[in-house]
Amino acid sequence: MSRSGIKHRARKLSRNRYWQSAAGIALTFLIAGATWLYSAEPTAAPDMNTAMAVQIQHNDKPWTEHDSRFSNFVDDLRAGKVSEAVTGNDHLYVTLKDGERYAIVDQLGLAARQTYDFVARYTTPRFQFSELKERPSAAFSAGYAIDMAMRLLIIGVVLSVAWPMLWGFVTSHLKRKKKSKITFDDVIGCGEAKQALLDIAAAQRHPERFSSLGARAPRGVLLTGLPGTGKTHLAKALAAECGVNFIAATGSDFSSMFYGVGIIKVRNLFRQARRKAPCIILIDEIDGIGKRASEPRMGETEQNRIVNQFLTEMDGFNGAEGVLVIGATNLAESLDPALRREGRFDRTIAVALPTLEDRKGLLSLYLSKLKKVGEMDIDRLAGTCMGLTPAAIASLVNQAAIFAAREHASSIEERHVIDAIETNRIGEQPSGITPFTEQERLCIAVHEAGHALTAARLKIGKVDKVTILPRGQALGVTLVIPTEDKRLHRKSELENRIVMLLAGRAAEKMYFNEVSSGASSDLQEATKIALSMVSGLGMGPNKDLATLSVMREAGIEVEPGKTLDQVNTLLREQEAVCDALLEEHRDVMDFIVDRLLMEETINGTEVYAALGMNVRSLHAHDAQGLEQAAAYTGS
Numbered sequence: 001m002s003r004s005g006i007k008h009r010a011r012k013l014s015r016n017r018y019w020q021s022a023a024g025i026a027l028t029f030l031i032a033g034a035t036w037l038y039s040a041e042p043t044a045a046p047d048m049n050t051a052m053a054v055q056i057q058h059n060d061k062p063w064t065e066h067d068s069r070f071s072n073f074v075d076d077l078r079a080g081k082v083s084e085a086v087t088g089n090d091h092l093y094v095t096l097k098d099g100e101r102y103a104i105v106d107q108l109g110l111a112a113r114q115t116y117d118f119v120a121r122y123t124t125p126r127f128q129f130s131e132l133k134e135r136p137s138a139a140f141s142a143g144y145a146i147d148m149a150m151r152l153l154i155i156g157v158v159l160s161v162a163w164p165m166l167w168g169f170v171t172s173h174l175k176r177k178k179k180s181k182i183t184f185d186d187v188i189g190c191g192e193a194k195q196a197l198l199d200i201a202a203a204q205r206h207p208e209r210f211s212s213l214g215a216r217a218p219r220g221v222l223l224t225g226l227p228g229t230g231k232t233h234l235a236k237a238l239a240a241e242c243g244v245n246f247i248a249a250t251g252s253d254f255s256s257m258f259y260g261v262g263i264i265k266v267r268n269l270f271r272q273a274r275r276k277a278p279c280i281i282l283i284d285e286i287d288g289i290g291k292r293a294s295e296p297r298m299g300e301t302e303q304n305r306i307v308n309q310f311l312t313e314m315d316g317f318n319g320a321e322g323v324l325v326i327g328a329t330n331l332a333e334s335l336d337p338a339l340r341r342e343g344r345f346d347r348t349i350a351v352a353l354p355t356l357e358d359r360k361g362l363l364s365l366y367l368s369k370l371k372k373v374g375e376m377d378i379d380r381l382a383g384t385c386m387g388l389t390p391a392a393i394a395s396l397v398n399q400a401a402i403f404a405a406r407e408h409a410s411s412i413e414e415r416h417v418i419d420a421i422e423t424n425r426i427g428e429q430p431s432g433i434t435p436f437t438e439q440e441r442l443c444i445a446v447h448e449a450g451h452a453l454t455a456a457r458l459k460i461g462k463v464d465k466v467t468i469l470p471r472g473q474a475l476g477v478t479l480v481i482p483t484e485d486k487r488l489h490r491k492s493e494l495e496n497r498i499v500m501l502l503a504g505r506a507a508e509k510m511y512f513n514e515v516s517s518g519a520s521s522d523l524q525e526a527t528k529i530a531l532s533m534v535s536g537l538g539m540g541p542n543k544d545l546a547t548l549s550v551m552r553e554a555g556i557e558v559e560p561g562k563t564l565d566q567v568n569t570l571l572r573e574q575e576a577v578c579d580a581l582l583e584e585h586r587d588v589m590d591f592i593v594d595r596l597l598m599e600e601t602i603n604g605t606e607v608y609a610a611l612g613m614n615v616r617s618l619h620a621h622d623a624q625g626l627e628q629a630a631a632y633t634g635s
Contacts, residue, residue, distance in 0.1 A: 052084050053132050056093055063093045066102040070111050073104055077118065080126065087112035088132025182236040188365060189358030189390065190230055193223070193351045197238045200347070204242040204278060204324065218346035219314060220325040222286075224332045225351030228391030231328035234351065235282040238326065244278040251288025251329075254306050262302060266309040270323070278322030286327035287334040307336050314344045359385050359393065366397040372411040381414070384421050384464070386482045396420040422465070426479055427472015436475075441597060443508060444468045444476040447518055449592040450507025451478040451500060453585055454578065456607045458496040463604035468596050475518065479604075491539045494529055498574040499581070501526040506578045507589065526574075530567045540566040541573070585611070 056063065073094055076082050086093045092104040092111045104111050112131070119129045184194055203210055203217040210217055223231040239246035249269060254262045273279045283289075292304045314325060327345060329335065339345065354362060359382040367373050385393055399420035404412045436444070445468050452466045461480040468476040480500075505519035534540035535548040544566075548558050582589060588610045595602050 050084065050086070050128065050130055052093070052095055053086050053130055056086055056088070056132060060089065060091070060093065060103070063095075063101045063103040064091065066100075068094070068102040068104055070104050070114075072102075073111070073115075077126075082127040084128040084130075085115055086130050086132050087115065093132075182233055183240045184237045187230055187233050187237050188361040189354040190234060190351050191358075193234055193349045196347060196349045197221070197234060198241070200324070201238055201241045204244060204280075204322070207322075218324065219343065220327065220345035220347075222332065222335075222340065222345040222348045223326065223328040223351055224348060225330070226353065226389060227330050228389035229351040229353065230390050231351050232282065232284055235280070235284075235326045235328060239280040239282075242278070242280065244280055244322070245276040246280050246282065247273055247276070248282045248284065251283060251285045251290075254289060259302060262306040263309045266306060266313060270313040273323045279324075281323065281325045282328065283325065284328045285330075287329040287331040289336075289339075290334065291336045292338075307339065311336075311338055311344070314339075353387065354390060354393075356382055356386070358390075359388070362390055362393045363397065366394050367412075370397070370401055370412055374411045374413045376414050376417065381417055381421070383483065384418070384481055386484075388424070392424060396424045399423060422471075422479065426474065426477045440475075441468060442593075443512070443516055443518070445593045445596040446507045446511045446589075447504040447516075448476045448478050449589050449596060450503035450505075450582060451480075452592060452604070452607045453589055453611070454500045454503040454581060455480045456604070456611055456613065457581060457585065458499060460493075460496055460500050463607050465601065465604060466592070466596065466607065467601040469600055491533070491537075494533055494537075494539065495574055495577075498526045498529055498571065499578045501529075502571070502575050502578045503582065506575060506582055510579070510582055510586075510589075526571060527567065530570045531563070533570065534563055534566045541569045542566055 070092075073082070073085075073092070076094070076096060081096045081098070082094060083097045084095045087106065087109075090105065090107045092106045092115065093101075094104065095101050106112055115129060119127075184198070187194070200218055200221060207217060223234060225231055236246065236248075247269070254265050269281065273281050289307055289310065290303050292307045325345075327335075332340070332348070340348070360378050363376075363378055363381055363385070367376060385396075388396070397417065397420070400416040401412055403416045403419050407416075409416070448466050448468060452463050455461065455478065456463045461482045463478065464481050465479040466477075467479075471477045501522045502519075504522055505515050508515050508519070534544070538545045538547075548563065551558050588607075591610050592602070592607060595606060
């Protein structure tokens with residue numbers, strides 16, 4: 001945009017804010033003035049039909065200097081002593097037949113109301129009763145006017161600031177870049193998702209191909225996948241590929257502390273998209289909109305209305321208008337089922353983790369953005385990064401640069417990247433911790449040796465490093481890296497994983513005839529796998545095929561005791577396999593323990609050498625998620 005265009009836009013925004021502020025102030029004074037006139041006291045003349053009222057109007061001291069209680073007034077009424085009573089000025093003035101005078105404080109008007117009820121019971125009143133309506137004094141009128149003027153001024157100033165802010169909250173998410181500069185060439189990996197989005201891009205660029213066949217272009221696309229897999233980048237690349245405008249919002253943008261503002265935001269979003277058509281709307285973290293509740297509580301009513309407005313808007317336009325809605329979420333099950341149906345979100349595209357070739361491209365891309373990078377073995381690094389998302393790879397490359405700067409290195413070397421990968425997997429080595437005792441070092445070494453031996457012997461990934469130094473929250477770590485991408489896992493592979501998780505505890509029991517608290521996280525992970533095998537995969541000891549989650553959804557009560565028995569049986573069976581494996585290789589265990597006590601950190605090749613195995617010929621039998629396979633903590 002030219003300089004003159006920028007100045008023109010700035011003047012236009014300034015004028016808009018000026019008129020919004022002026023409208024807020026005018027609205028404030030209009031409402032406050034009407035309220036003032038409506039609530040002001042009438043200026044009718046006081047009722048002075050009696051001599052007593054006239055005297056009170058001029059001087060009420062003869063009554064107010066004798067305060068009394070309402071109970072005394074009631075006693076005087078019953079005795080027939082009351083001659084006249086006048087209410088007004090927050091008092092009930094009483095004159096007795098013998099000339100005695102007194103006043104009762106009556107700020108709430110309760111005494112006057114009960115006196116009136118007493119008089120109304122009798123056709124012929126026993127005493128004279130009247131009401132004194134006093135005209136406000138000049139001082140009171142002036143004070144009241146000044147007070148109201150100050151209130152109007154304060155409210156006007158507040159609204160003059162709040163009104164533009166409120167209007168900005170309603171429309172802020174619409175003020176986005178018109179064009180996206182990210183293309184599919186900038187998005188590495190996500191091959192299947194790219195191909196599906198390219199079909200959609202063709203429908204946006206050449207709608208006549210579809211209309212000539214009677215086909216309808218999709219209205220919405222839902223991108224799902226793990227955090228950091230590139231869903232937002234894919235949506236921006238699709239907008240650039242189609243050559244259309246791009247509006248970005250998030251699910252939380254439609255929430256507001258003001259009732260009804262969320263619905264206004266939804267309407268404005270789609271209205272703006274129609275004006276900019278052809279246009280792509282990206283709603284990141286669309287699960288923030290949530291589901292509708294069948295019996296909403298107070299806080300859920302507005303959420304139901306926002307979801308309903310979305311349903312209406314997505315049904316309110318067709319593909320010919322050139323508006324496409326892309327939703328990105330990590331929790332697709334949190335969306336309302338009516339929003340996910342065909343005709344609204346026609347396509348659901350799963351964005352998978354990057355493959356080996358994708359990881360090579362990502363590492364090359366992010367390393368090329370750094371300065372002074374040394375020689376790198378991209379193939380080795382890409383294999384070590386298995387299971388990481390593109391966002392995680394970008395982060396660890398940046399972390400490698402931080403490590404190099406910490407060491408005052410002249411360039412970023414491969415060891416810095418490896419350190420960053422290990423930090424990402426098992427945490428950074430803490431500093432300033434209390435040194436371990438010899439007994440604790442021995443216990444941690446035995447624990448980690450058990451993990452390392454079983455992982456290498458059962459070929460569960462690649463044992464890369466074993467250390468008894470603390471990393472993150474762990475007191476010791478065995479780093480096992482998956483060596484291939486897998487989506488299916490056999491029963492034997494899952495059982496081997498349980499064996500490896502139980503190996504640290506089993507090694508402690510074999511060496512010390514007791515176990516320590518260091519196996520708590522291992523037991524938790526092993527229990528999760530065993531429970532999944534029993535309740536969802538049909539791999540339990542009893543070979544039951546019923547899935548517990550489906551039975552719970554159907555409302556069928558499931559006795560947890562039977563499931564717990566199967567989980568315990570499965571864990572006991574694998575514990576026996578683990579004990580036998582460690583006893584068979586007791587000499588290798590002793591060697592690994594001695595090396596750990598001597599060096600504190602050893603390479604995985606030493607473990608394979610002690611077992612007589614060639615690490616290069618390994619064929620891993622497991623490559624589950626990195627969170628489960630990367631680190632196995634010790635004590």
